[in-house]
Amino acid sequence: MAVSMRLDKFLKVSRLIKRRTVAKEVAEKGRISVNGTVAKPGTNVKEGDELIIKFGQKTVTARIDRLEENARKEVATEMYTILKEERKEEE
Template identity: 70%
Template sequence: MRLDKFLKVSRLIKRRTLAKQVADQGRITINGKVAKASSVVKEGDELAIRFGQKIVTVNIDQLKDTTKKEDAASMYTILKEEKLEKVEPEFIDDEA
């Protein structure tokens, strides 16, 4: 199944066009490799998705072409959620 379709059906990302944009920006990895929207996912794959200042890592448990909203969460297991540290800009001392 295509990555963008999985993200939409599993409701990790609400719209397929948004899933494509996120993937095309290099914000999704499959098993540690940067993925495109057209990348093929399979059961057992590990996805890491960067949402702003948060990275969510999930394991794909099952693939379905369609699913009800209540059953969407059964398609994956959240392994971890980590917040990214905000990098403070360094100030340059002009008086030197």
């Protein structure tokens, strides 16, 4: 059981973002924050951390429940809880 994990790896393993390269890009653009602080791809995350991810028109707030080095698809969704999902309306 991992105690902490790189943000980009967590996003990939948990399948919140399918590919690590994409997770890295999103983080580098400053679209992810961990506990209210803008995070880099290498930021270490741990259980209980709150992530806010901005995907284009959608903002997802999730809490990390579990860290796994490798997770099968069925287990991946148990790694986090979606707290809030918001859509930005087009202007």
